[in-house]
Amino acid sequence: MIKYHDSKKIFHLFNREVSYLIRIMENGQLENLYYGKAIHDREDFSHFHQEEMRSQMSVCIPEPGILSMQYTKQEYPVYGTGDYRSPALSVRQENGSSIVNFTYVSHEIMKGKRSLAPLPAVYTENEDEAETLEIRLHDEVMDTDLFLSYTIYAEYPVIARNTRIVHHGTEKITLERVMSASVEFSDMDFEMVHLSGAWSRERYVKNRKLEMGIQAVQGLNGTCSGAEHNPFLALKRPDATESQGEVYGFSLVYSGNFLAQTEVSTFDMTRVMLGIHPEGFSWTLNQGEEFQSPEAVLVYSRDGLTGMSQTYHRLYRTRLMRGVWRDRPRPILLNNWEATYFDFNEEKILKIASKAKEVGAELFVLDDGWFGARNDDYRGLGDWYVNLDKLPDGISGLSKKIEAMGLKFGLWVELEMVNKDSDLYRAHPDWLIGAPGRFESHARHQHVLDFSRKEVVDYIYEMISKVIEGASISYIKWDMNRYMSEPYSRGADASSQGMVMHRYILGVYDLYTRLTQRFPEILFESCASGGARFDPAMLYFAPQTWTSDDTDASERLKIQYGTSYVYPLVSMGSHVSAVPNHQLHRVTPLATRANVAYFGTFGYELDLNLLTVEEIEQVKQQIAFMKEYRELIQIDGDFYRILSPFEGNETAWIVVSQDKKQAVAGFYQRLNKVNGSWLNLKLTGLDSEVLYEVEYADKKYQAYGDELMYAGIPFSRELLNQMGGDFSSLIFVLKAAA
Numbered sequence: 192m193i194k195y196h197d198s199k200k201i202f203h204l205f206n207r208e209v210s211y212l213i214r215i216m217e218n219g220q221l222e223n224l225y226y227g228k229a230i231h232d233r234e235d236f237s238h239f240h241q242e243e244m245r246s247q248m249s250v251c252i253p254e255p256g257i258l259s260m261q262y263t264k265q266e267y268p269v270y271g272t273g274d275y276r277s278p279a280l281s282v283r284q285e286n287g288s289s290i291v292n293f294t295y296v297s298h299e300i301m302k303g304k305r306s307l308a309p310l311p312a313v314y315t316e317n318e319d320e321a322e323t324l325e326i327r328l329h330d331e332v333m334d335t336d337l338f339l340s341y342t343i344y345a346e347y348p349v350i351a352r353n354t355r356i357v358h359h360g361t362e363k364i365t366l367e368r369v370m371s372a373s374v375e376f377s378d379m380d381f382e383m384v385h386l387s388g389a390w391s392r393e394r395y396v397k398n399r400k401l402e403m404g405i406q407a408v409q410g411l412n413g414t415c416s417g418a419e420h421n422p423f424l425a426l427k428r429p430d431a432t433e434s435q436g437e438v439y440g441f442s443l444v445y446s447g448n449f450l451a452q453t454e455v456s457t458f459d460m461t462r463v464m465l466g467i468h469p470e471g472f473s474w475t476l477n478q479g480e481e482f483q484s485p486e487a488v489l490v491y492s493r494d495g496l497t498g499m500s501q502t503y504h505r506l507y508r509t510r511l512m513r514g515v516w517r518d519r520p521r522p523i524l525l526n527n528w529e530a531t532y533f534d535f536n537e538e539k540i541l542k543i544a545s546k547a548k549e550v551g552a553e554l555f556v557l558d559d560g561w562f563g564a565r566n567d568d569y570r571g572l573g574d575w576y577v578n579l580d581k582l583p584d585g586i587s588g589l590s591k592k593i594e595a596m597g598l599k600f601g602l603w604v605e606l607e608m609v610n611k612d613s614d615l616y617r618a619h620p621d622w623l624i625g626a627p628g629r630f631e632s633h634a635r636h637q638h639v640l641d642f643s644r645k646e647v648v649d650y651i652y653e654m655i656s657k658v659i660e661g662a663s664i665s666y667i668k669w670d671m672n673r674y675m676s677e678p679y680s681r682g683a684d685a686s687s688q689g690m691v692m693h694r695y696i697l698g699v700y701d702l703y704t705r706l707t708q709r710f711p712e713i714l715f716e717s718c719a720s721g722g723a724r725f726d727p728a729m730l731y732f733a734p735q736t737w738t739s740d741d742t743d744a745s746e747r748l749k750i751q752y753g754t755s756y757v758y759p760l761v762s763m764g765s766h767v768s769a770v771p772n773h774q775l776h777r778v779t780p781l782a783t784r785a786n787v788a789y790f791g792t793f794g795y796e797l798d799l800n801l802l803t804v805e806e807i808e809q810v811k812q813q814i815a816f817m818k819e820y821r822e823l824i825q826i827d828g829d830f831y832r833i834l835s836p837f838e839g840n841e842t843a844w845i846v847v848s849q850d851k852k853q854a855v856a857g858f859y860q861r862l863n864k865v866n867g868s869w870l871n872l873k874l875t876g877l878d879s880e881v882l883y884e885v886e887y888a889d890k891k892y893q894a895y896g897d898e899l900m901y902a903g904i905p906f907s908r909e910l911l912n913q914m915g916g917d918f919s920s921l922i923f924v925l926k927a928a929a
C-alpha cells in the first residue's frame with residue numbers, strides 16, 4: 192500500500208481505488224504530486240512537478256534553480272517561505288520570528304495505525320488492514336520535529352492524516368496554527384459541498400462553485416463542532432452526481448473549534464486544509480514537549496456523493512465507533528422530554544414507561560429535570576444528585592422499577608455545565624469559564640464548567656459515577672446546551688490562555704474515556720441542543736448522536752439526508768414525536784413520522800397514553816417493523832440517497848443489504864398535488880439479476896432489480912391521498928424471491 196521510490200524520492204500510497212503521491216523536493220520540503228484515482232505504481236512521477244520562472248516569484252533554492260513555494264503544490268505549507276497563500280503551520284519563536292523551514296529527515300512505513308489517544312481517531316483491528324507512513328521533518332533553527340502521518344486502508348479509498356510537533360530546542364515556541372492536513376490540486380474545477388445550518392435545521396446540504404480566493408466553513412464556539420457548520424467539506428467535480436463522478440471528502444475527527452478551508456490561487460490551484468481553527472489558539476511548547484493534532488479523514492470517490500458517503504459510513508461505523516454497541520442494533524427507546532419537559536414525578540414516569548413497554552419499546556430514557564432543584568432551566572446543573580421530591584426512591588429505585596417492567600433504563604446528563612443557582616457553583620465559583628472583571632454571558636441561564644482543568648473533570652467524574660453505580664443504567668444521553676463565551680480559564684496562567692479551548696475538548700474526551708472504560712456496557716448518545724455536536728470524534732465515544740431537536744418528520748428529511756453525507760444511519764438518533772409538532776406546530780401522519788425515524792436509531796418522544804387505541808395499534812406495528820429491519824438498516828445495509836429534499840417536493844432513499852437480497856426504501860412527499868400525474872420511483876443499489884418480492888401499502892408483486900432501478904415503481908397520487916395527503920409517505924420492502 193505504501194512504496195518509497197528512493198531514486199526520485201517519491202512516496203506512493205495506493206490501493207485499488209486511490210493513489211496519493213508525495214515528493215521530497217530539492218529544498219527538502221514536500222510536494223503533493225497527485226491525489227486521485229489509483230494509477231500504476233512506478234519509479235518516477237517527477238514529471239508531475241510544475242515549475243517555471245514567473246515575475247515577482249520568490250525562489251527558495253540557490254540560483255540557477257527556480258523552485259518557488261508559491262507555485263508548488265505543497266504537502267504541508269508553512270509560513271514565511273515566499274508562498275503567499277494560507278499556511279498549514281505557523282510557529283512564533285522567542286525572537287518574534289515566525290519563519291520556519293521544515294525539511295525531510297527520515298520516514299517510517301509501518302503496518303496498521305498508531306492510536307492518537309487521548310484524541311479519538313479511526314483504528315485498525317488487525318495490522319494488515321492498513322499501512323502508515325510517518326515522515327519526519329526538522330527545523331534546525333528551532334530544533335523542532337514535524338511528523339506528518341498518513342494511513343491508507345487496504346479496502347477503503349481512505350487516507351487518514353495527522354500532524355505532530357515535537358520540540359527539542361531550549362527556547363520555547365508557540366504554535367499559532369497547526370492544520371491536521373493540507374492537500375493541493377492543480378485546478379479549480381470543483382464545487383464545494385458543506386453541511387451548514389443552525390439549531391433545529393442542522394446539516395443542510397450547501398453547494399457552491401469554487402472561485403479564486405478563500406472559501407471556508409468554521410466553528411468557533413469552543414464547546415462543540417456546532418450546529419452552524421459541520422467539520423467537513425467535499426470537493427466535487429461539477430458533473431459529479433449522487434452515483435458517479437469524482438468527489439473528495441475531508442472530515443475532521445474533532446469536536447472543538449475547526450477550520451475547513453479551500454483557497455484557489457490566481458493560477459487556478461486549489462488548496463484544501465482542515466484542522467483546529469487558529470483563532471484563539473496558541474499552544475506553547477517547551478523543550479521536550481509535543482503537540483498532536485486531531486485526525487483528518489480524506490475519502491476519494493469515483494462513484495459520486497453516494498460513493499463518498501458509503502465509505503465514511505463503513506469506516507466510521509466499523510473503525511471509529513467502538514465498544515459493545517458498535518455492532519449491535521440499537522434499542523427502541525421512549526424518551527420523556529417532549530412528553531413532560533420538567534413537569535414529572537415518579538408516578539407520571541412509570542405510567543409513560545408502562546405504556547412504552549406495552550407497545551414493545553425496550554428502553555426508557557429519563558431526560559432533563561431529575562436532579563438538584565431542576566424544575567426549570569434556571570437552576571440545578573452541576574448538582575448531580577437526585578431530586579427526591581420528584582423521585583422519592585431515587586434514580587436507583589426508579590431504574591429498578593422500570594427494569595422490573597422489562598425495560599432498560601437510561602438517564603440524561605449535562606456534565607459540562609453549571610447554573611449559578613446550584614450548590615456546585617456556590618462551592619466553586621471559579622470553576623466557570625469566564626474572565627475576571629468581565630461580564631459572564633449566559634445561555635439558557637447556564638455557564639460552561641472549565642473542563643480545561645483536571646480537578647473539575649475529576650470532580651464531575653466522581654459525582655456522576657456514584658449516580659451510575661447506585662442504579663441500573665443501560666444508556667446515557669450526554670447533553671451539552673451552550674457555546675462558550677469569554678473563553679478564559681481562571682486555572683491557567685497568562686501564557687496558557689490560548690490553550691484553554693483545545694484543553695476543554697481534551698477534558699471532554701478524558702471524561703468520556705473514563706466513563707466508557709468504567710461502564711463499558713452503557714450505550715452513550717451524545718447531544719448538544721439537538722445536533723450541534725454531530726461530529727466523528729463523538730462517535731468514537733458515543734456511537735449515536737441526537738440528530739436534531741427538530742422532530743418534525745418533514746424537516747427531519749432534510750436533516751437526516753444532509754447528515755448522511757458523512758454519518759451512518761446507526762449514528763442518527765431519530766424519534767417519533769407528537770403532533771402538532773413542538774418545534775413547527777405542523778401535523779404529519781403518524782406513519783410518516785415513523786417512516787422517517789426508521790432510518791436512524793428509532794424511538795418515541797411523546798406520551799403514548801395520549802394516543803388513541805388505533806394509534807397504539809399502529810405504534811405496535813411500527814415497533815415490530817423496526818425490530819425486523821433494524822439489523823439491515825443500522826448494521827448490514829448500504830444507504831443510497833435517491834431524491835433530495837433540497838431539490839424538490841419528494842424525498843426518497845433506500846438501504847440495501849450487503850448481499851443485495853433485502854432492501855427497505857422510503858418515499859416521502861411534502862405537499863400533495865391535486866389531480867396530479869403518476870409518480871415513478873426508480874430504486875438504486877439493487878442487483879439487476881435478482882428477482883425481488885416488492886411490498887408497499889397493500890400492494891405486492893415481483894420484479895427484477897433492473898426493472899426496479901431503470902423502469903421504476905409507478906404509483907398514483909391517489910395512493911398518497913390514502914396515506915394522508917400532505918406529508919404522506921410510503922415504505923417499500925424488497926426481498927429476494929425464494
Ligand code: DGJ
Binds near residue numbers: 603670
Ligand atoms: C436539549 C436536547 O437536545 C433535548 O433533547 C433535551 O434533552 C433538552 N436539552 C433537555 O434540556
